Amino acid sequence: xxxxxxxxxxxxxxxxxxxxxxxxxxxxxxxxxxxxxxxxxxxxxxxxxxxxxxxxxxxxxxxxxxxxxxxxxxxxxxxxxxxxxxxxxxxxxxxxxxxxxxxxxxxxxxxxxxxxxxxxxxxxxxxxxxxxxxxxxxxxxxxxxxxxxxxxxxxxxxxxxxxxxxxxxxxxxxxxxxxxxxxxxxxxxxxxxxxxxxxxxxxxxxxxxxxxxxxxxxxxxxxxxxxxxxxxxxxxxxxxxxxxxxxxxxxxxxxxxxxxx
Amino acid sequence: xxxxxxxxxxxxxxxxxxxxxxxxxxxxxxxxxxxxxxxxxxxxxxxxxxxxxxxxxxxxxxxxxxxxxxxxxxxxxxxxxxxxxxxxxxxxxxxxxxxxxxxxxxxxxxxxxxxxxxxxxxxxxxxxxxxxxxxxxxxxxxxxxxxxxxxxxxxxxxxxxxxxxxxxxxxxxxxxxxxxxxxxxxxxxxxxxxxxxxxxxxxxxxxxxxxxxxxxxxxxxxxxxxxxxxxxxxxxxxxxxxxxxxxxxxxxxxxxxxxxx
Numbered sequence: 001x002x003x004x005x006x007x008x009x010x011x012x013x014x015x016x017x018x019x020x021x022x023x024x025x026x027x028x029x030x031x032x033x034x035x036x037x038x039x040x041x042x043x044x045x046x047x048x049x050x051x052x053x054x055x056x057x058x059x060x061x062x063x064x065x066x067x068x069x070x071x072x073x074x075x076x077x078x079x080x081x082x083x084x085x086x087x088x089x090x091x092x093x094x095x096x097x098x099x100x101x102x103x104x105x106x107x108x109x110x111x112x113x114x115x116x117x118x119x120x121x122x123x124x125x126x127x128x129x130x131x132x133x134x135x136x137x138x139x140x141x142x143x144x145x146x147x148x149x150x151x152x153x154x155x156x157x158x159x160x161x162x163x164x165x166x167x168x169x170x171x172x173x174x175x176x177x178x179x180x181x182x183x184x185x186x187x188x189x190x191x192x193x194x195x196x197x198x199x200x201x202x203x204x205x206x207x208x209x210x211x212x213x214x215x216x217x218x219x220x221x222x223x224x225x226x227x228x229x230x231x232x233x234x235x236x237x238x239x240x241x242x243x244x245x246x247x248x249x250x251x252x253x254x255x256x257x258x259x260x261x
Numbered sequence: 262x263x264x265x266x267x268x269x270x271x272x273x274x275x276x277x278x279x280x281x282x283x284x285x286x287x288x289x290x291x292x293x294x295x296x297x298x299x300x301x302x303x304x305x306x307x308x309x310x311x312x313x314x315x316x317x318x319x320x321x322x323x324x325x326x327x328x329x330x331x332x333x334x335x336x337x338x339x340x341x342x343x344x345x346x347x348x349x350x351x352x353x354x355x356x357x358x359x360x361x362x363x364x365x366x367x368x369x370x371x372x373x374x375x376x377x378x379x380x381x382x383x384x385x386x387x388x389x390x391x392x393x394x395x396x397x398x399x400x401x402x403x404x405x406x407x408x409x410x411x412x413x414x415x416x417x418x419x420x421x422x423x424x425x426x427x428x429x430x431x432x433x434x435x436x437x438x439x440x441x442x443x444x445x446x447x448x449x450x451x452x453x454x455x456x457x458x459x460x461x462x463x464x465x466x467x468x469x470x471x472x473x474x475x476x477x478x479x480x481x482x483x484x485x486x487x488x489x490x491x492x493x494x495x496x497x498x499x500x501x502x503x504x505x506x507x508x509x510x511x512x513x514x515x516x517x518x519x520x521x522x
Contacts, residue, residue, distance in 0.1 A: 127388070131508050140501030165504050204522055240401030240521065243426050247392050250514045253507075257515050260501065261465055 001070075004053075005080040012083055015053060015097060019089055022152045025102065031154035033098040034089060039065050041164030048101035049073040055081050058095020069098060089156035102154055105143070105172045110180070111187035113170055114142020115211045116259050118252060121177055121227045122149035122218040128249040129153065130161025132216075135253045137165035139260045144169055145213070147177030147227070181213065181230040189213050192235040193223045194251055196244075200234035203258050212259060216252045262331075265314075266341040273344055276314060276358060280350055283413045286363065292415035294359040295350060300326050302425030309362035310334040316342050319356020330359060350417035363415055366404070366433045371441070372448035374431055375403020376472045377520050379513060382438055382488045383410035383479040389510040390414065391422025393477075396514045398426035400521045405430055406474070408438030408488070442474065442491040450474050453496040454484045455512055457505075461495035464519050473520060477513045 004012060017024035018032045025031050030050060033042045039062065042049060052066075052073040059066050059078070070076040084093050105113070118141055123129055129151040136144055151158055153166055153173070162169075174180045181191045190209035192201070194216050214235060217223030228234070237251055246254070265273060278285035279293045286292050291311060294303045300323065303310060313327075313334040320327050320339070331337040345354050366374070379402055384390055390412040397405055412419055414427055414434070435441045442452045451470035453462070455477045475496060478484030489495070498512055507515070 131511060134504055135507060135511050137502040138500040138504035138507050161508075163504065163506075165502070168503055204518075239399040241398040241426070242429055243395055243399035243424065245424075246396060246399050246514075247422075247510075249508075250392060250396050250510070253511045253514055254518050257465075257518065 001076055001078050003078045003080070004083070007083055007086060011051070011077065012079070012087065015087055015099065018099065019087065019156055022155065025152065025154055029102050030099050031102055032156065033100055033159065034096070034156060035094045036062055036065060036096060038159060038164060039069060039096050039098055041167050042098050042100055043068050043072070045167035047103060047167060049098050050101065051075045051077065051099040053077045053079050053097040055079055055084060055095035057081065061094055062096050066096065073098070090160070103167070105170050107172060107174065110143070110145070110172055111184060111189070116142050117145055117213040118256060119145040119147065119177060119181065119213050119215040120150050121147050121215055121223045123216065123248060124149070124151055125219055125248070126151045126155055126157035127161050128219065128247070130158045130166070131249040132252045133158070133162045133169055133171070134165040135256055137169050139256045141256055141260055142170065143172060145172045145174055145177070145180060148175055178226045178230040181215070181227065184213055185232065191215070191231045192233055193217070193228045193231040194255060195222060195228070195234040195236060197234050198236050198238070200236040203235055203237045203255060206235070208259055214255045214259060216248055216255065219248045262337055262339050264339045264341070265344070268344055268347060272312070272338065273340070273348065276348055276360065279360065280348060280417055283416065286413065286415055290363050291360050292363055293417065294361055294420065295357070295417060296355045297323055297326065297357060299420060299425060300330060300357050300359055302428050303359050303361055304329050304333070306428035308364060308428060310359050311362065312336045312338065312360040314338045314340050314358040316340055316345060316356035318342065322355055323357050327357065334359070351421070364428070366431050368433060368435065371404070371406070371433055372445060372450070377403050378406055378474040379517060380406040380408065380438060380442065380474050380476040381411050382408050382476055382484045384477065384509060385410070385412055386480055386509070387412045387416055387418035388422050389480065389508070391419045392510040393513045394419070394423045394430055394432070395426040396517055398430050400517045402517055402521055403431065404433060406433045406435060406438070406441060409436055439487045439491040442476070442488065445474055446493065452476070452492045453494055454478070454489045454492040455516060456483060456489070456495040456497060458495050459497050459499075461497040464496055464498045464516060467496070469520055475516045475520060477509055477516065480509045
């Protein structure tokens with residue numbers, strides 16, 4: 001197995017770019033799964049693995065997982081511990097990094113992929129994004145539709161907070177969210193936009209149509225006008241206290257709970 | 262108004278201690294509300310204000326809020342901009358800091374303060390803690406009971422993510438959570454502990470008793486055995502996907518939603 005000790009190695013440089021730079025992920029159509037837990041999920045979900053990197057400590061930690069990764073990957077590298085502070089995105093690195101192909105869901109299959117979708121309009125906080133994907137997986141949503149301006153699903157921070165759910169959930173990343181919503185309405189979906197408007201239909205009272213999409217918007221500004229205009233209606237989460245709003249991740253979780261019950 | 266320019270000023274040193282050190286907050290029974298939004302909430306909720314500090318920029322930003330604070334506070338200080346990088350806990354400080362008395366709820370009034378409580382057992386993440394307090398406020402819970410080992414409600418991080426709800430919610434901080442739960446059962450409360458146990462009663466199916474407390478536990482380890490033994494039973498959030506658990510803040514939010522509907 002090839003050993004890498006220099007930080008100037010081209011493969012290490014690309015690995016760091018993939019960890020830190022969304023454009024590098026887009027251009028190469030790859031991302032990095034860091035740590036033992038995500039490596040296990042990579043194997044379990046059958047992702048395409050291009051390269052794996054591990055420190056000696058990482059190999060020990062992974063045990064059988066490392067061998068399985070090496071069999072799957074086109075290339076495997078042992079890297080020197082000293083490189084890790086540059087590569088890792090966490091405080092206590094576990095010494096294992098898998099470069100995987102980003103999984104894509106064909107847009108043509110969206111309408112037939114299920115009956116319960118959550119759509120996200122410019123949701124920016126990576127922690128919220130990860131929590132929402134994890135919750136959607138746990139509560140049994142059929143997929144997530146992420147519009148332009150959302151946090152990158154395959155960034156290290158989002159991946160960490162999904163706890164692996166990002167590899168299991170079907171996630172569509174779409175350029176024109178309003179257009180996608182119109183298309184789903186044409187396919188018989190009821191489309192609702194979560195909004196702070198107490199004249200709207202109320203979560204907990206509405207019976208969702210057989211096929212439903214609910215959109216959750218940006219943390220500070222909600223759903224954009226164009227996207228809101230593509231909806232059948234607005235959806236309000238009733239609040240009793242004096243708090244003016246809910247955290248976007250919490251709002252999405254309550255919607256998922258009601259939508260998938 | 263007194264001006265402070267030196268970082269060696271004793272009042273500045275104490276302000277920094279209050280921002281960074283839980284023990285300093287406990288010993289002095291005070292905390293710092295930073296920023297314009299929290300300053301407004303301090304006034305709205307009628308907290309006791311001991312000292313206020315602002316930079317010239319902070320005074321301009323606050324407008325009428327600064328005057329109202331100065332009338333309420335025992336002491337007001339203008340501080341030099343150069344001190345702010347040491348005092349502030351955020352990247353873009355707004356230049357206003359209120360030192361307030363920590364509000365305490367008498368334990369003797371707990372049982373008569375409402376019918377819907379959320380209890381937290383060693384919940385450690387400040388972001389989760391803040392989100393839960395904000396959600397409990399929005400959904401109309403009657404109070405939160407925080408056991409030993411929880412993140413400090415009056416730490417800057419928790420306060421920021423509560424968006425001011427920490428001043429509105431009734432929050433009891435108790436030393437012996439198991440004992441408090443036993444006492445509430447004696448007062449006619451049904452006490453449930455959220456647990457990853459699918460033989461337990463299920464959220465969404467159970468009808469909660471007239472008076473209910475649900476306990477949510479530590480992010481990694483759940484509820485401690487002693488506290489679990491003080492419950493009437495365990496409560497399970499049904500999951501459909503392959504995700505093994507929900508984020509603690511999400512779990513608490515779903516419980517609050519069902520408990521307060």
